Amino acid sequence: MSVETTRFKHVSYLWDEAEAAKLAGDEVALLIYRSNLLGADLRLTNYGGGNTSCKAMAKDPLTGQETEVMWVKGSGGDLGTLKKSGLAALYVDRLRSLKNIYRGIEHEDEMVELFNHCIYDLDSKAPSIDTPLHGFLPFRHIDHLHPDAAIAIAAAKDGEKITKELFGGKIGWVKWQKPGFELGLMLKQCLDENPGIRGIMLGSHGLFTWGDTAYESYINTLEVIEACADYLEQSYAKKGAAFGGPKIQSPAADDRRKQAASLAPVLRGFCSSERKMIGHFTDDPRILEFINSNDLGRLAPLGTSCPDHFLRTKISPLVLDLEPAEDLSDVKALKEKLAPAFEAYRKMYQEYYETCKHPNSPAIRDSNPVVILYPGVGMFSFSKDKQTARVAAEFYINAINVMKGAEAISEYTSLPRQEAFNIEYWLLEEAKLQRMPKPKALSGRIALVTGSAGGIGKAIAKKFAEEGACVILNDINQERLDGAKAEFQKAYGKDSSSTTILDVTNAASIADAFADAALAFGGVDIVVNNAGISISKSIADHSIEEWDKLYDILVKGQFLVSQAGVEMMRKQAIGGDIVNIVSKNAVVAGPNNPGYGSAKAAQAHLTRLMAAELGADKIRVNTVNPDAVIADSNIWAGGWAEGRAKAYGITVAELPAYYAKRTLLNEVILPDDIANACYAFVGGLLNKSTGNALNVDGGVAMGFYR
Template sequence: MLVTTDYNYVSYLWDVGVANSFGNDEVALLIYRSNLLGADLRLTNYAGGNTSCKTVEADRLTGRDVDVLWVKGSGGDLGTLKKSGLAGLYLEKLHSLKSLYRGLEFEDEMVQLFNHCIYDLDSKAPSIDTPLHAFLPYKHIDHLHPDAIIAIAAAKDGEQITKELFGGKLAWVKWQKPGFDLGLLLEKTIQENPGINGLILGSHGLFTWGDTAYDCYLNTLETIEKASAYLQENFGKNREVFGGAHMEALPKEQRESQAGKIIAVLRGLCSSRNRMIGHFTDDARVLEFINSNDLAKLAPLGTSCPDHFLRTKIKPLVLQLEATADLTDAEEVRQQLEKQFEDYRAYYASYYDRCKHDNSPAIRDANPVVILYPGVGMFTFAKDKQTARVSSEFYINAINVMRGAEAISEYQGLPEQEAFNIEYWLLEEAKLQRMPKEKALSRKVAFVTGASGGIGRAIAEKLAQEGACVVLTDMNEAALATTKSELTRLYGKDTIEAVVLDVTKPEAISKAIAFASLSFGGVDIIVNCAGLSISKSLTETTEADYDLLQNVLVKGQFLISQQAVGVLRKQKLGGDIINIASKNALVSGPNNIAYGTAKAAQLHMSRLMAAELGPDKIRVNVVNPDAVIQGSKIWENGWAEGRAKSYGITVDQLPAFYAKRTVLNEEILTEDIANAVFVLIGGSMNKSTGNVLNVDGGVPAAFVR
């Protein structure tokens, strides 16, 4: 049974039954404690902080008992930590490194020596914080970045506040970059302050500990709870939060409307060096900050905690733009913002030049990560959706820190040179260089119609496999929900989104495109796959049949492409439109008058669009499937029966019939169509537009000539 205690600002999640199930397995208890801490974003950020425990193990060569440090490895996340994410190291060997330490100038060389201390050969790479845990003489240790603690750590009077608030039970350690030397400093601080319960690192975070996993957990919660309560008591006590409101936020619907109109323009400007994926939030904490009198004072100061700074850059770009500005003319808006982006890039370049060292890595992308639009909300841009979303979360943490520090004292950002030393740390650069190669469609957003099953789903899944963010659309709400759930399970919540859409409804299309833009920053790939089929002779085809096919296949393709091109042009990054037509666009067959006519119209419309959109670097190509039976929705509503009747065979004979009439004698599958789409957009055919790719096993009558 879950036990709860009376906390107001943190969540007590310790389940005695679960904890007891681990017995005396201290490593299992460490992982359990870590997961609980990582589940509460008030305690730590995504991938932030680290935890440890010390155990006695049998040496695998000598069999003698040895002390082993188990600590979260490099790059892991506490909320999802497993044993594979821990580094297990000989504690005695870590202490022996002290004799090899040559001082701050040679700090980074110590990291490589950690590998010589590894006890568990399945260890994750040890992090830079390893000595901070090794040199503290406690069995269980938590190092977290709670907003409430960092607010004190980043306050001008933080050291004095710490002493008074915690009655000397928490020691203060002035700011120093994480590493071996900081580990030695923590060890010295403990020796000079016996009996303390924890440490606050200036501008950085919190260390707490305990004899058991549970004691450590309680110490952590109680420390953060005390700091949180102190901040709460002081909000508005001496002055209004953030100096009071300078302006009011627009109503929710207007905020989203303005954000939807501008986000693609911002994405294009942020992608001047590398294409970026976007995220938008109008969280109440963001609105309070960006609409305040103190925005102009605090935003330029940047963040304090290194974990925040690494993901948000030195400072945000605050748009000089009225919340109610008319954003209808995208080119005019772009011209207004271009100078602001140029100024930000120039500022970032001068920051780099002022602070760089002889061995600093080359300057990175000078575009902002965080963009604040007073009255509207916050945009963040990064290489993928998860990174953009996490950057947003970290800046909200920074807002919380500024809010708290200003309530009790005066907020201080990390000094510029220290910030640079963290951002361009050679160890961070090495970590970036070890990142896996990006996939072919990484940094791109795909919008797929008819995506709830059959060919559309196969295409959506292929694009997700290749790294794209994918917005699924379909008018079948139940099927769409199922597809979204299944693809999210496979590719993650930051990859898949879905919106119900009838492609014949312009207003619905407008909302769906806006949804895609707000979800990921814009769109890059449009796949017109929504469709249906009706197989009847000329005399049997009704006007309703004809109109339905024209509306869904032809008008739908037209409307989707028309509105998507508006977003593509706002971004000025080019793009791809792929239209799924059919062999029937080229071949005259029996009992196919309305469907074949609509498919032919789709094909020629594609040629016309390719000719018109080329100057915008928007490529338009066609994939022509034929006889995709397995898993395809086209065979619903009597189409299979109609085609079988046309050829004088049974429905069961259709797959073999279609395969035998091709030169390759192969059945065509949904994944074959998806692969063809990828061929056209995967990077190998970037100078191809207006083309038709037949995927039909080879039907000579459909050969393009």
């Protein structure tokens, strides 16, 4: 272990001299290497936050002359995963010449479009709003990060004084200013007035540090943040209990999660009053320390300070007035208790918008809270997708760290409401939102497809994930489930799915699976009853055990899973879909099929009965009738193929061709065909269809509904 590694205890020293040596002479490659190291330690900066740069000489493609170019992290992206394609490259002299036409702070946003006239590499990323902050400073390598330890000082009431004393004047101070051209000029002025400083603290915002080489910048950044963190640690020791000490105690972890799982769908329903939201829950110890404290009521309404935190978490969280062990079983009473709190929050947000808006401000956005705190239990966050909800939670933890540090050394100060509004409804931010891709059809929806680790179930889950849904993968086989999890995470990312063991014949297992869904995503909108089994025997050969197994999995399973799904959908009160995978055998009387066929008929009629009952809840219930899905289907296990071949007087090898030839379209039916049918019901075009059946069998006249 190197000396450098051991002298840092609050940050991670990750520089590998051998790896860096391979990049010697390539300043851009070293910039990317340094950026990835900084982004790998969330104590240095938050996900998607901060930016880095380097300035190096390059050949001008028009003149052939050497010219200075700045490579800087472009708009969007994350330091931890930054690649060259995520950098913007600009002519330094052109960028700095923009100062000559700058019309003042009232017009600074117009400068952003002019960045495009400074582009060196036409294939590079669009420049971010922070580009002039790097460009106006003379240093070859610059890091702009949002470390909690530094922001705690930057957001403290005495932050400027503390910064000067802590660093002996070697770190400058620039008061709060919205990121942009003006802030870039202020940084340059601070440097001119304080030659020889090693960095600048931005009030309520973050930290700028630099060096002549990538390594010098990296070490300087670590040393400054380490000093901030060490100062906070000493202050914690003197201060004693954080946030005024504990006011309440949390229940045990299992009890907290039971409370959270019970409450999440109700909260999701409230937060989805304008559009469907996806949830995230955490009971991280840092959250519990804050929400259980005496100072929660004073600090939570203040909101956050750093713009990166604020943009993800909204003006302030909603704090629930619920006891940690409160009985949540009476859903009607619970909603009646929570409704005034949500209405008050929405009213507060609307007043904030009306008070702070400008003549050209974008229209008000969703007035529901993003962050919801349940004292004693944990934190919920809700947003358009799982990643955004999860990241919002991570940012609020950053904000808690900042509040804790600022309170330990002085007094925490948040952004003034007008300044916060100017960030949230910034026209440049609005333009960025408008450029985002249109949401997919199932964005904001959560689907539980039984038996989704393989066969038809996996095909359905894949289709839903491709269309933007979050899916709860489940199976009775852990190994198969682990395989599906790896496959989905590789294809759709870690936020697209969660996993749970599920036995559809066991009510306790089903309850646990839906609780897992509530904790993972906030609830469930779509239930697909797909799990099944097939036994093909004559009435004489059929055993009671086989009969019971068929009815337990197909009929009882559909009943129990639907029952649990309906309970959760009613908690949410935003409607939903149940799709039952039945069979053409529900209406076709074929040989050697009394158990399976009659069970499928029961499934089909249960669909109609549920549709008749659940319409008032806006829960649609529909049937998909497959036939002869041979490829990648578990239906052929357990002797079914042999039984059907025997019934038709053919061999097992001849089954696929036999099934195809007997259809009107002469087609082989695949799992993807069934997935497409399910998507047809839930994808938005059939929102006024319930109690219907869709045959996916290539056309079997005997299976026509009459």
